[in-house]
Amino acid sequence: MAGSSIRMNAIDKMVENIRYKAQIIARTNKLESGIMSAGIPGFIIGLMLALVVVMVPVLVL
Known part of the structure; x- marks a missing residue:
């Protein structure tokens, strides 16, 4: 009976x-799906933000 208990314990751990x-x-998969669905708008927003961060100091100088 003890052997059966040990096997069940091992099976429970594997499960x-x-x-x-x-x-x-x-x-x-859910995270990747969410990223893919927001990919293009996120890319455009990131590109615009990067351009603002780069261009503002250039225009100020």
Whole structure:
């Protein structure tokens, strides 16, 4: 009976490890999906912000 308990404990640990990794993969996919959907507007805003940061000191001097 003790051998069965040890095997179940090992199986439970493996299942928990797999579940944890699956959650990380799901979160990563959601994050990448969100980044891709906001990619072009974010790029344009970043480009405009960079141009402002570069051009303002040039115009002031």
